[in-house]
Amino acid sequence: MQEIKFYSGENIPLELHKVRVVQKLNLVPIERRLEALYEAGFNTFKLTTKDVFLDMLTDSGTNAMSDNQMAAMMQADDAYAGSQSFFRLEKAVQDVLGKKYLLPVHQGRAAENIISVAYVRKGSLVPMNYHFTTAMAHITDKGGQIAELLYDEAYVINSDHPFKGNMNIEKLEEVINYHGPKNIPFIRMEASTNLIGGQPFSVQNLRDVRAIADKYGIRLILDGSLLGENAFLVLQREEEFKDSDMKTVIHTMTSLADLCYFSARKLSSSRGGGICTDSLEIFRELEAFIPLYEGFLTYGGMSIREVEAMAVGLYETLDETMISQSPSFIKYLVDALDAKGIPVIKPAGVLGAHVDAMQVCAHIPQSQYPAGSLAAALFLISGVRGMERGSISNQRDEYGNETYADMELLRLAVPRRVFTLSQIKYVEDRLNWLYDNRELIGGLKFVYEPPVLRFFMGGLKPIDDWPQKMMAKFKEDFSDSL
Ligand code: F0G
Numbered sequence: 001m002q003e004i005k006f007y008s009g010e011n012i013p014l015e016l017h018k019v020r021v022v023q024k025l026n027l028v029p030i031e032r033r034l035e036a037l038y039e040a041g042f043n044t045f046k047l048t049t050k051d052v053f054l055d056m057l058t059d060s061g062t063n064a065m066s067d068n069q070m071a072a073m074m075q076a077d078d079a080y081a082g083s084q085s086f087f088r089l090e091k092a093v094q095d096v097l098g099k100k101y102l103l104p105v106h107q108g109r110a111a112e113n114i115i116s117v118a119y120v121r122k123g124s125l126v127p128m129n130y131h132f133t134t135a136m137a138h139i140t141d142k143g144g145q146i147a148e149l150l151y152d153e154a155y156v157i158n159s160d161h162p163f164k165g166n167m168n169i170e171k172l173e174e175v176i177n178y179h180g181p182k183n184i185p186f187i188r189m190e191a192s193t194n195l196i197g198g199q200p201f202s203v204q205n206l207r208d209v210r211a212i213a214d215k216y217g218i219r220l221i222l223d224g225s226l227l228g229e230n231a232f233l234v235l236q237r238e239e240e241f242k243d244s245d246m247k248t249v250i251h252t253m254t255s256l257a258d259l260c261y262f263s264a265r266k267l268s269s270s271r272g273g274g275i276c277t278d279s280l281e282i283f284r285e286l287e288a289f290i291p292l293y294e295g296f297l298t299y300g301g302m303s304i305r306e307v308e309a310m311a312v313g314l315y316e317t318l319d320e321t322m323i324s325q326s327p328s329f330i331k332y333l334v335d336a337l338d339a340k341g342i343p344v345i346k347p348a349g350v351l352g353a354h355v356d357a358m359q360v361c362a363h364i365p366q367s368q369y370p371a372g373s374l375a376a377a378l379f380l381i382s383g384v385r386g387m388e389r390g391s392i393s394n395q396r397d398e399y400g401n402e403t404y405a406d407m408e409l410l411r412l413a414v415p416r417r418v419f420t421l422s423q424i425k426y427v428e429d430r431l432n433w434l435y436d437n438r439e440l441i442g443g444l445k446f447v448y449e450p451p452v453l454r455f456f457m458g459g460l461k462p463i464d465d466w467p468q469k470m471m472a473k474f475k476e477d478f479s480d481s482l
Pocket of ligand 1 (some may be wrong): 109264
């Protein structure tokens, strides 16, 4: 993609879109933000948007839609079966993802449920580059286990490794030999590995995984929820593809997988999801579960309007000016935080900037959830809602013991084409203040802990009155500023 240089020499990511529909935001006073935190059990998932200024919880279903997506929604063909909207989507999947058969589902985790129901049994082991919360929950729910096989470099916060999402090929073969190929229903590769900071894998690594899968006769499944951004980073970082284009890279990646599933809430800036494959056998193995869990085969639990938006959104992922927007803003934020010495995952990845709470809150033990504490503290002092991606997001082991996360991250999502640069600068500014006052951040403890996916609904409380002390310091430094 052609870079646009500023005369001043400044490195500024320039928006190649204009704003045509806007939504007003509120920045409520810090006293209200403190109350809101208590009401939400110090869990940013439970805040309501009327108290949130910049919503950096996720990019899921929050990427800005294009005019063409909105227009397509108006021509939706509402029919229970055989809707023309579905055939437009199927064509988009064939053109963009290069797969012949499509099974529509209502969102990414619905695909994970169906794949797990079909293939995972008690005693199954699923090797993967890294888990995603919902993928793991569905696999363990069906009696299976997972093995995470990244290279050590993936866990290094301050790194310049271009492909931290690569699967460790030697370990993969070891795990297959140890557990036996017949106990391994599939290998899962997650594009732009979410929980280690949105880090991509290389096409070459996927080829190496494919070779092992072929050697042992195991299916290879690609989680393509963040495939567009992974492909964009391949264009930027993998020598072989430096003169290539999005379509070629995406096709090269999907052609290496037997099955690709995705959350359309991310991939195509819409809602919904899908499972696609070239294999009629796989299609037949999964087909019956769509009407059982989702809806008829031509809508899969989605509104037909979303089906149309998804079709257009899929084509738009091939547009580098669109797909580069979020990674370039993330890089801007990561570079700015890094310049101030704030520990962030490097290199900048996709989805969001990831602040290392293990270092920022080095004084908070993992048993008191440093990443959850940092997320709560940032909301308190800024109205910015991030997401805890640390031990609160982990699930307890089969004996009910707490399992501590490899990384304690505060994720600040930058959904596509949603924020302006001054908003990003506000986030940077408030994080700088928080970093300078980090000793004021205290720990959290659970008061309500649900048994499954506890991070969504769980309720916590601060271990002492640190939020009140932090508010007092904020008011001292900012006087009457919001
Ligand atoms: N796979 C990956 C890599 C994801 O990031 C997600 C969702 C899913 C699967 C599940 O898709 O939400 O449509 O059911 N990630 C969101 C996030 C929730 O905030 O990172 P879903």
